Amino acid sequence: MTQVDQGQLFEFLCRMGDNTLVLGHRVSEWCGHAPVLEEDIALANTALDLIGQTQMWLGLAAEVEGKGRSADDLAMRRDVWDFRNVLLVEQPNGDFGQTMMRQFLFDAWHLEMLKALTGSSNEQVAAIAAKAVKEVMYHVERSGDTVIGLGDGTSESHKRMQKALDLLWPYVGEMFVADAVDAAMAEAGVAPDLAELRTACDARVGAVLAEATLAIPEGGFAHKGGKTGVQHSEHLGHLLTQMQWLQRAYPGATW
Amino acid sequence: MYAQMVKSEATQEDPERLAAFQARIDAGEKIEPKDWMPAGYRKTLIRQIGQHAHSEIVGQLPEGNWITRAPTLERKAILLAKVQDEAGHGLYLYCAAETLGVTRDEMTEMLLDGRMKYSSIFNYPTLTWADMGAVGWLVDGAAIMNQVPLQRTSFGPYSRAMIRVCKEESFHQRQGYDIMMKMCAGTPEQKAMAQNALNRFWYPSLMMFGPSDKDSVHSAQSMAWKIKMNTNDELRQKFVDQTVPQAEYLGLTVPDETLKWNDEKGGYDFAEPDWDEFFEVIQGNGPCNTERLAARNKAWDDGKWVRDGLLAHAEKKAARRVAAE
Numbered sequence A: 001m002t003q004v005d006q007g008q009l010f011e012f013l014c015r016m017g018d019n020t021l022v023l024g025h026r027v028s029e030w031c032g033h034a035p036v037l038e039e040d041i042a043l044a045n046t047a048l049d050l051i052g053q054t055q056m057w058l059g060l061a062a063e064v065e066g067k068g069r070s071a072d073d074l075a076m077r078r079d080v081w082d083f084r085n086v087l088l089v090e091q092p093n094g095d096f097g098q099t100m101m102r103q104f105l106f107d108a109w110h111l112e113m114l115k116a117l118t119g120s121s122n123e124q125v126a127a128i129a130a131k132a133v134k135e136v137m138y139h140v141e142r143s144g145d146t147v148i149g150l151g152d153g154t155s156e157s158h159k160r161m162q163k164a165l166d167l168l169w170p171y172v173g174e175m176f177v178a179d180a181v182d183a184a185m186a187e188a189g190v191a192p193d194l195a196e197l198r199t200a201c202d203a204r205v206g207a208v209l210a211e212a213t214l215a216i217p218e219g220g221f222a223h224k225g226g227k228t229g230v231q232h233s234e235h236l237g238h239l240l241t242q243m244q245w246l247q248r249a250y251p252g253a254t255w
Numbered sequence B: 001m002y003a004q005m006v007k008s009e010a011t012q013e014d015p016e017r018l019a020a021f022q023a024r025i026d027a028g029e030k031i032e033p034k035d036w037m038p039a040g041y042r043k044t045l046i047r048q049i050g051q052h053a054h055s056e057i058v059g060q061l062p063e064g065n066w067i068t069r070a071p072t073l074e075r076k077a078i079l080l081a082k083v084q085d086e087a088g089h090g091l092y093l094y095c096a097a098e099t100l101g102v103t104r105d106e107m108t109e110m111l112l113d114g115r116m117k118y119s120s121i122f123n124y125p126t127l128t129w130a131d132m133g134a135v136g137w138l139v140d141g142a143a144i145m146n147q148v149p150l151q152r153t154s155f156g157p158y159s160r161a162m163i164r165v166c167k168e169e170s171f172h173q174r175q176g177y178d179i180m181m182k183m184c185a186g187t188p189e190q191k192a193m194a195q196n197a198l199n200r201f202w203y204p205s206l207m208m209f210g211p212s213d214k215d216s217v218h219s220a221q222s223m224a225w226k227i228k229m230n231t232n233d234e235l236r237q238k239f240v241d242q243t244v245p246q247a248e249y250l251g252l253t254v255p256d257e258t259l260k261w262n263d264e265k266g267g268y269d270f271a272e273p274d275w276d277e278f279f280e281v282i283q284g285n286g287p288c289n290t291e292r293l294a295a296r297n298k299a300w301d302d303g304k305w306v307r308d309g310l311l312a313h314a315e316k317k318a319a320r321r322v323a324a325e
């Protein structure tokens, strides 16, 4: 097993932490506005899990970087081009169906990723994954059930869920496309080969969408540029404006 | 709590049953949903528990307003957990009210069309991060003051809900105070922000105990039924006595020039809030009434297709199960 490049490990950890940070932020936007009280509670719970995971991933990223930055510095003081989340998670909430479809498509990948990471050659990575995987097992069960319930609900709910799937499907591919960072992580046994996650993930997604009576869009086009930071969507900057506002407006304050 | 608009009803019931009911309450027994109870007792409780539940739900909004802007990951997580707790309180309380023969959907409709109220405090805006401190410290603090005695209330499900709720509320208060401590030990701007938050939330917090006893309608019956355990003024006094030293510890000034320790009564003398403002807020003219109700209505209306969809699916699933048998 090769010695892992610390700069690449930092990149990888930022990808994990930025995914959970940005999605956690998006989900938390629902707070107090969900269709039913139980969903308010469940969405807050999901957001809370994701923010907790962010603290761990970005905390480790900061440690690996070794420049004296903290998880908060990474979350609150980087600009758009330094973020490494996939494009899927920065997409706006849309209606509740779109939010839950985004959640399910991410959860399905996230679960397989975390399962694999529990066997990471990096003990700290394995420990974070072991904690997170339990939470995400519950997330995917819940988001999957909701996608099924709404897809196979009324004609209105079916129509909305199909629309959400059509909109979000082109953002799924990015999660499975490996670049040099991913290759280095796989080689060092830190993280799995992304292509290998696809089989288990496709099986779950296929089964859930079939039960939801939803059709997977044809064509293999996939947007990309989020996890490499090359080209995020315009949405991310607005999200950061809100998330980072206090830290930016009052530099040097502790909260 | 939030008993501020609750007026109990005198009822025309069989005097013998009433006396036996009162005797059970006086003996400290809990009344359970299946027990006989006077219509006025039921009606007053539905209103009080329902208003309390609505307050928890609407109360998500002023704090939810800052989740996406929380300054650190830790603060964000704490605030998310708090708002989630409030939704949970709403759930227990709706369940307690449902045991009295009203559904959550019926109560929700009454909130949305203005037939039922929620606490006046949630009609005030949260403008800075320090407001998250002030709300936890003062608003949850006042809520605890109101709710601790209600753990001993005569209606079993309400009493049990209050016991669960109070544990979490005291966490919220401590977390709010912790935000204030950080702000007060911080930069001059942070300290000014904290003072500004106290200035805006002090009187609205005092209003949470309801109008002065001399203007408070029909609380005698509720006291006899142990639906209300203390008078509004008693609780307000207790709150002021507890909170003033906490403000001093923070180095903040309570915005009341008349505030003064009174040795004789063993408590502070303090200025009453502006009751005209209070009644305006209750009537719908608070700074955020329109936004709060609009947000709840939008959530409910936008969520209709979701509730319908999930229900339709559950019915289809049940039908398929029956067909398979």
Ligand SMILES: [Fe+2]
Residues within 6 Å of the ligand: B056, B085, B086, B089, B165, B169
């Ligand atoms: Fe509460």
Ligand SMILES: [Fe+2]
Residues within 6 Å of the ligand: B001, B055, B056, B089, B143
């Ligand atoms: Fe409360």
Ligand SMILES: [Fe+2]
Residues within 6 Å of the ligand: B086, B140, B168, B169, B172
């Ligand atoms: Fe609370």
